[in-house]
Amino acid sequence: MIFLIRNGKYEPPEEYIFLDGNTLSTDDLVQLGKSRYKIKLTNEAEQNVTKSRNLIDKILQENKVVYGITTGFGNFARTTIPIDKLEELQYNLIRSHAAGVGRPLSPEKTRMLLALRINVLAKGYSGISLATLKHIIEAFNASCLSLVPEQGSVGASGDLAPLAHLALGLIGEGKMWSPETGWGEAKYVLESHELSPIRLSAKEGIALINGTQLITSLGAEAVERSNLIARQADVVAALTLEVLKGTSRAFDSDVQMIRPHKGQIAVAKRLRALLHSDTYPSQIAESHRFCNRVQDAYTLRCCPQVHGIAHDTIEFVHSVITTEMNSATDNPIVFANRGEIISAGNFHGEYPAKVLDFLAIAVHELASMSERRIERLVNPGENFNFNHS
Numbered sequence: 302m303i304f305l306i307r308n309g310k311y312e313p314p315e316e317y318i319f320l321d322g323n324t325l326s327t328d329d330l331v332q333l334g335k336s337r338y339k340i341k342l343t344n345e346a347e348q349n350v351t352k353s354r355n356l357i358d359k360i361l362q363e364n365k366v367v368y369g370i371t372t373g374f375g376n377f378a379r380t381t382i383p384i385d386k387l388e389e390l391q392y393n394l395i396r397s398h399a400a401g402v403g404r405p406l407s408p409e410k411t412r413m414l415l416a417l418r419i420n421v422l423a424k425g426y427s428g429i430s431l432a433t434l435k436h437i438i439e440a441f442n443a444s445c446l447s448l449v450p451e452q453g454s455v456g457a458s459g460d461l462a463p464l465a466h467l468a469l470g471l472i473g474e475g476k477m478w479s480p481e482t483g484w485g486e487a488k489y490v491l492e493s494h495e496l497s498p499i500r501l502s503a504k505e506g507i508a509l510i511n512g513t514q515l516i517t518s519l520g521a522e523a524v525e526r527s528n529l530i531a532r533q534a535d536v537v538a539a540l541t542l543e544v545l546k547g548t549s550r551a552f553d554s555d556v557q558m559i560r561p562h563k564g565q566i567a568v569a570k571r572l573r574a575l576l577h578s579d580t581y582p583s584q585i586a587e588s589h590r591f592c593n594r595v596q597d598a599y600t601l602r603c604c605p606q607v608h609g610i611a612h613d614t615i616e617f618v619h620s621v622i623t624t625e626m627n628s629a630t631d632n633p634i635v636f637a638n639r640g641e642i643i644s645a646g647n648f649h650g651e652y653p654a655k656v657l658d659f660l661a662i663a664v665h666e667l668a669s670m671s672e673r674r675i676e677r678l679v680n681p682g683e684n685f686n687f688n689h690s
Contacts, residue, residue, distance in 0.1 A: 303527065309643040311444075311481055312394065312507070313336070313339065313442065314336055314337055314338050314339055315339075316337065316338050316339070316464075317338060317339045317340065317341045318332075318333065318338040318339075318340060318341075318420060319341050319342065319343045320340055320341070320342055320343070320346065320416075320420045321341075321342070321343040321346045321423060321424075322346055322349075322420055322421060322422075322423040322424030322425065322470050322627060322629075323424065323627050325417070325420045325626050325627055326495065326623065326625065326626075327521040327522075327524055327525050327619060327622060327623060327626070328523045328525060329542040329550075330413055330416060330518060330522075330612070330626065331413070331521060332406050332415070332419060333412060333413060333416040333668055334410065334412045334413035334522070335409060335412075336409075336444065337432070338596050339441075339442040340416060340441055340442060341538070341606050342423055342434070342435075342438070342627065343423075343437070343442055343591045343646050344437055346424075346425065348425075349423075349424065349429055350422070350423065350426025350429065350430075350431045350434055351425075351431050352425060352637035352638075352668045353426060353427065353428050353429075353635045353637045354428055354429065354431065355431045355637065356428070356635055356637045356640060356642070357370060357428040357503065357635065359505050360642070361384070361387075361503055364384070366381055366631055367633070367642050368642070368644045369632070369642075369644070370428070370503055370504045370634045370642065371384075371387065371388075371508050372378040373505070374394065374507070374623050378622060379589040381452065381605070387502070387503040388501060388502055389502065390500045390503075390506070391501040391502070391503065391504070391505055391507065392472065392501060392506060393506060394465075394506040394510070395465050395468045395469055395472060395501075395509065395510060396465075396469070396474070397465075398461050398464075398465035398510055399462065399465040399466045399469045399475065399480045400453065400462050400465075400469075401449065401450030401451075401452055401453025401462040401463055401465075402450050402452050402453065403450045403451040403452040403453075404450070405451070405452050405476075405478075406449045406463075407450060407628070408444070408446055408478060408480075410518065410519065410522070411446040411447065411467070411517040411581055412441070412444065412446060413476075413519075413521070413522065414449065414463065414464075414467060414514055414515055414518045415440075415441050415446065415447075415467060416441060416518075417517060417518045417521075417626060418437075418467065418509070418512065418514045419434070419437060419438055419626070420438045420465065420626065421512055421514065421628070421629065421630060421631070422434050422437075422508065423583040424627075424629050425637065426629035426631055426634050426635050426636070427504075427507040427508040427629070427631040427634075428504040428505070428508055428631075428635040428642075429504070429509070430502065430505065430507050433499050433500075433501070433502075433505055436471075436496075436499045436652075437471060437499065439496055440471055440491065440494075440496060442580065443466055443479060443494040443496065444480055445470070445477055445478075445479045445490055445491055445494055445496065446470070446478050446479065447466055447467045447468070447469060447470025447471060447475065447476070447477050447487065448466060448475055448476035448477065448484075449463050449466040449467050450462075450463070450466060450479065452489060452521075454515050454516060454650070455647060457650065457651070458514060458648065458649075458650075459511060459512050459513045459516075459648040459649060459650045460510075460512060460513055460514055460515040460650065461510050461511070463514075463515040464509060464510040464511070464512060464514060464515070464538075464683075465509075465510045467509070467602065468506070468509040468510055470487040470490075471487075471489070471498065471499050471509075471539060472487075472498050472499055473482075473488035473491060473497075473498025473604075474487055474488070474498075475485050477489050478490070478492065478592055479489040479493070479494065481493070481494075504635075507631075507632075508631055511630065511631045511632045511648045511649055512591045512617060512630035512631060512652055513630050513632070513648065513650045513652075515623060516653040516654055516657070517622060517625045517626055518626075518629025518651050519623050520618070520622045520625075520653050520660075521626060522613060523657065523660060524618050524622055524660060525617045526666050527615050527618075527660055527663070528615050528619070529625075530664060530678060531546070531608065531611050531612050531615055531663075531664075531665060534667045534671060535568055535572065535575075535604070535608055536571075536575060537671065537674075538572065538601070538604045538608065538670070538671075539544040539571075539572050539575035539576050540575075540647060541601065541674045541677075541678060542572075542576065542597065542601045542604075542683065543576060544678065545597070545601065545677065545678070547597040547601050547602075548575040548596075548597060549572065549573060550682045551575050551597065551601075551602045551603075551605075552569040552572045552576070552594070552604075552605060553569075554566075554569065554570070554573070556569070557570075557605060560606075561615055562609055562610070562613065563609075563612075563616075564608070564609030564610055564611070564612035564613035564616075565605045565606055565609030565610075566605075566609070567609065567612060568608045568612060569605035569609075570611045572604060572605065573690045576665070598673075599671050600639035600674045600676060600677065601672075601677075602676070607666060607667075607670055608667065608670070608673075610663070610666075611663040611664070611666055611667050614659055614660065614662070614663035615660065615663060617659070618657065618659060618660045618663075619651055621653065622653060624652075624654065625635065625652055625653050626672055628632060630647045630648050631647065631648070631649060632644060632645060632646070632647060633645070634647065660690075
């Protein structure tokens with residue numbers, strides 16, 4: 302169950318997780334999606350956010366021309382915006398980019414998306430005010446979740462459309478959902494939780510929509526699930542080998558050490574631990590002691606090699622996703638300590654997108670091996686037990 306329900310009523314979580322923009326794990330994010338925690342900022346994060354905003358305010362006071370703060374965006378980067386139009390620009394930016402399509406993300410996935418965006422803003426490189434960020438955290442803690450369509454991310458420009466939809470509800474426009482109200486107009490859902498729409502000032506609109514948080518939050522969930530699947534695949538493979546009266550000799554540690562890939566060694570060790578040994582003899586394996594079969598099928602014998610690279614791939618993807626989760630992906634980026642604003646390309650979604658392609662290939666390979674083992678279990682022409690029944 303995603304949300305805790307007691308006596309027919311939603312009960313918010315009591316535990317808090319402190320975000321600083323640097324230490325969020327994939328498991329933490331999945332748990333935040335499942336409504337296990339509320340969010341608070343660390344003191345250091347609050348200080349970093351405040352320093353970043355102070356630089357924005359200084360730029361505004363000095364009437365400097367800085368991209369995304371006192372200018373337009375994209376083709377209008379050289380167009381200076383009058384001071385009295387800066388707030389309107391931020392609202393219009395969100396409205397214009399809220400152009401996704403398809404079904405809404407589930408509450409669990411939307412909570413993950415919102416939590417991850419809060420974590421990125423907490424790093425202190427976006428220029429959002431501490432008051433605005435705390436207002437967003439209040440909405441998260443109340444599970445007031447904007448309607449975010451499933452489709453709209455464009456990869457090369459990050460998650461502009463999904464993040465714009467996420468921000469749209471927070472400014473009191475569009476649709477929003479909470480466990481207590483269901484779907485409704487965003488401003489009324491917020492009002493029912495004694496919250497008001499956030500008020501955007503210069504830079505804050507663009508600070509809410511630049512990044513890779515949809516790709517990355519979905520990737521965090523996928524890599525957590527993949528890790529469980531890979532471990533389960535090892536156990537199922539061992540059980541299948543046992544039932545088919547296979548041998549564990551192919552998993553000998555010396556065999557693995559002359560091709561010492563990390564995943565291969567780990568899978569072989571796990572299979573040896575689950576299968577027949579002198580310490581834990583298997584009756585099935587003992588009954589096969591004098592069989593005249595030379596070796597088992599690929600799908601049994603090659604589990605360390607095939608499952609092993611899947612485990613290594615998952616570990617690699619986990620590393621990249623974790624780095625992305627704790628990265629500043631805004632544009633322009635506010636370097637308060639240097640007193641500079643730099644327009645760059647950290648919003649680009651290639652890192653999480655590419656490794657998730659790798660992850661899909663790895664999980665597919667586990668599924669392919671599993672399907673062939675199932676065939677061997679149920680096909681009388683392949684099953685040793687059927688032939689000797």
